[in-house]
Amino acid sequence: MQCGFVTIVGVPNAGKSTLVNQLVGSKVSIVSPKVQTTRRRILGVVMHDESQIILVDTPGIFEPKKRLERAMVAAAWSAIEGTDLILVIADATAPSQEPTLALIDKLKASNIPIWLAINKIDKCPRAQLLPMIAELTQEKPIQKTYLISALTRDGIESLLNDLAGKMPSAPWHFPEDQLSDVPQRFLAAEITREKIFQFLHQELPYAVTVEGEKWENFANGDIKISQVVFVMRESQRRILLGKEGQQIRRIGEAARRDLQDILGARVHLFLHVRVAKDWAERRQHYEEMGLEFKTS
Numbered sequence: 001m002q003c004g005f006v007t008i009v010g011v012p013n014a015g016k017s018t019l020v021n022q023l024v025g026s027k028v029s030i031v032s033p034k035v036q037t038t039r040r041r042i043l044g045v046v047m048h049d050e051s052q053i054i055l056v057d058t059p060g061i062f063e064p065k066k067r068l069e070r071a072m073v074a075a076a077w078s079a080i081e082g083t084d085l086i087l088v089i090a091d092a093t094a095p096s097q098e099p100t101l102a103l104i105d106k107l108k109a110s111n112i113p114i115w116l117a118i119n120k121i122d123k124c125p126r127a128q129l130l131p132m133i134a135e136l137t138q139e140k141p142i143q144k145t146y147l148i149s150a151l152t153r154d155g156i157e158s159l160l161n162d163l164a165g166k167m168p169s170a171p172w173h174f175p176e177d178q179l180s181d182v183p184q185r186f187l188a189a190e191i192t193r194e195k196i197f198q199f200l201h202q203e204l205p206y207a208v209t210v211e212g213e214k215w216e217n218f219a220n221g222d223i224k225i226s227q228v229v230f231v232m233r234e235s236q237r238r239i240l241l242g243k244e245g246q247q248i249r250r251i252g253e254a255a256r257r258d259l260q261d262i263l264g265a266r267v268h269l270f271l272h273v274r275v276a277k278d279w280a281e282r283r284q285h286y287e288e289m290g291l292e293f294k295t296s
């Protein structure tokens with residue numbers, strides 16, 4: 001029996017959450033084409049052979065400025081403590097690998113084994129990959145390098161086999177059928193946030209947090225979920241609602257469909273949009289997000 005933690009780190013948008021979902025075989029962490037989608041540490045549990053691999057998805061690491069950004073990056077760094085293996089995800093389509101190199105350099109001090117997966121190879125000409133591997137592994141303590149596409153699953157099986165083999169002998173931490181550590185209520189709010197990241201542009205997704213308000217299980221199996229979508233300004237509320245409420249209906253419908261798949265039940269989803277100018281400065285919202293609120 002083997003069990004261990006694999007912390008997945010990388011610059012924003014590298015494909016960390018996509019990889020976690022692929023390995024788990026179910027959506028446990030939301031994904032979008034925009035940077036800074038993941039805001040907290042999320043566990044995804046994979047059973048492979050006799051191994052339980054506990055994947056730790058993290059927010060992308062970048063230079064944080066705002067309070068929320070600082071809390072996100074701090075959550076990523078703290079997810080490295082005590083892990084058995086660090087898997088760095090590089091984005092093969094990124095204009096430069098410098099930020100990933102700088103990250104690997106910082107990770108060295110942890111003395112935890114580091115593996116590298118260069119992701120999005122489906123979008124990168126082969127000729128560019130060789131120099132990229134050379135650049136990323138030069139004088140760095142990378143033990144193994146993989147070329148993968150988290151989207152098409154190219155290279156995923158061999159990575160999974162090797163991860164399973166690398167896990168230390170230990171009893172499993174989670175029941176065999178548990179896929180994640182996030183409560184359903186949180187995942188449901190995240191799915192709504194994912195649709196906002198996917199459908200809305202510019203700064204709006206970054207001005208939003210979604211919280212579960214009410215959850216009712218009916219005798220016939222249906223689930224009624226109410227959520228609050230907080231925005232920072234009245235103008236954002238208007239954009240989110242859209243003309244005659246069309247935008248919010250589209251978001252709610254897409255979220256509802258995903259939730260039905262995940263929960264295997266008929267879902268009734270109610271979204272309430274509220275303006276809370278300073279939500280990103282208030283402790284209670286950080287607790288909801290699963291982030292630490294630092295006063296300094």
Ligand SMILES: Nc1nc2c(ncn2[C@@H]2O[C@H](COP(=O)(O)OP(=O)(O)OP(=O)(O)O)[C@@H](O)[C@H]2O)c(=O)[nH]1
Nearest residue numbers: 012013014015016017018036037038060149150151
């Ligand atoms: N072409 C291609 N796109 C990918 C691949 N993996 C992820 N993506 C896309 O890259 C974008 C970002 O994916 P995420 O999984 O959200 O990336 P992340 O690293 O978790 O991002 P943050 O949480 O913001 O740090 C999404 O649009 C994905 O569909 C891949 O292998 N190939």
Ligand SMILES: [Mg+2]
Nearest residue numbers: 016017037038
């Ligand atoms: Mg992510």
